[in-house]
Amino acid sequence: MNATVPIVWLSGRFLPLADAAISPLDRGFLFADAVYEVIPVYAGRPFLFKEHLARLDRSLNAIGMPMPMATNDWADVIRTLVDKNKISDGMVYLHVSRGADVIRNHAINERLSPTIFLMTSALAPMDPTIQQQGVAALTLPDQRWARCDIKSTSLLPNILAKSTAARAQALEAILLDNGLLREGSSSSVLMAKDNVLWAPPYTPEILPGTTRDLMLRLAGELNITVTIAPITEHALRHADEIMLCFATRGVLPVTQLDGQPIGSGVPGPLWQHLYSAFDAYRQRIAHTAFNT
Ligand SMILES: Cc1ncc(COP(=O)(O)O)c(C=O)c1O
Incomplete structure (x- = not known):
């Protein structure tokens, strides 16, 4: 073939x-x-x-x-x-x-x-400049429906948000509602503050992310403290680190939000630990038999 x-x-x-x-x-x-x-x-x-x-x-x-x-x-x-x-x-x-x-x-x-x-x-391997510099994200209001936990192909608000972000030279749109973080237009969002990894709780407005779940599991293995709790827009803007999790790209560091640096403006230590653990896990699994 x-x-x-x-x-x-x-x-x-x-x-x-x-x-x-x-x-x-x-x-x-x-x-x-x-x-x-x-x-x-x-x-x-x-x-x-x-x-x-x-x-x-x-x-x-x-x-x-x-x-x-x-x-x-x-x-x-x-x-x-x-x-x-x-x-x-x-x-x-x-x-x-x-x-x-x-x-x-x-x-x-x-x-x-x-x-x-x-x-x-x-898929091409991850661009090394992303590892060095991180990516930019843009916040936007979440205009989707009330059952975003269903992975439906009805993605009009997601693609419009992603396109608005792309026009602003941002890789992802991070969706907010009522002063709270929901998720990205095609990613789960994690935040780090004072060495604690934060994730918003799953609600019907958030898709359960396979990559996010793996990252939280790996964080546990790395003895990183994980807090599952609502994340305010204020907390997000003052995070030490923000990360995007998606199946096609693994975990990416966000170093700019709405044009402002996040933390020190470069990929942070928690992202580096998680990315290394993810990469090691992926390589280990990739060479084992595919059992269902
Ligand atoms: C809206 C949304 N949230 C989260 C995710 C992340 O899910 P996963 O890690 O399973 O790719 C995706 C992935 O496409 C998504 O579209």
Whole structure:
């Protein structure tokens, strides 16, 4: 198979991306009636596979859809897709929509078969200047709905926020509501103050992040004190460190918020400890067998 032609998996078949077609009446296309996952791949091995499938299950459950495939079948499809596309470091995008109806109808037709789509992409290694300098973020009001704990493909407010940040030369939009930190437009946000790592509690307005959960676990192993508590905008602006956690990039240090330096304005020690622990963990896991 030619690795330059991306191969995708669509509802039961591996096929070239150019041949993958869905109905315009697919509810994912018409209503964003769909949920998704992005699973990192390191050294050709899916990373935190069980955690991503558990979150998929949670999202499906929240929108009243059953899990459409068994864990072993997901694993087989993902493994084969990663092999066919010769992905070493990259990601698998996995999307489950409620399926295509015969008319456009808001009310759910329970008899539809889900549309399942998976594709892979390679990811370039982290730019070393990010490690040296950190990234900029922009705060914006959270304009999303009340169930951001569901990983829905309905991402209009997220993409608008991300684009506003990009226009301001910031990598991420950090979303605030009522003077409190929620999360990034596509990331979880952690804060460090006086050697304590802070994370906001999970509420229906925040997506449970697989990378954040891993970072908090690694922080525990490093004997870093972790506090799960609401983080005010004031505390965020006066943090020693801010970090973004996402599956595709791991953990990134934010060194500028709304154009102002955070802490000393360079990546801080807690980020460095967590990043080293994450990198070591990732390398250790990448060379073990992929068991489901
Ligand atoms: C809104 C939002 N929050 C948090 C995350 C981080 O989740 P994960 O670490 O599982 O990628 C994402 C990832 O896409 C996201 O879109």
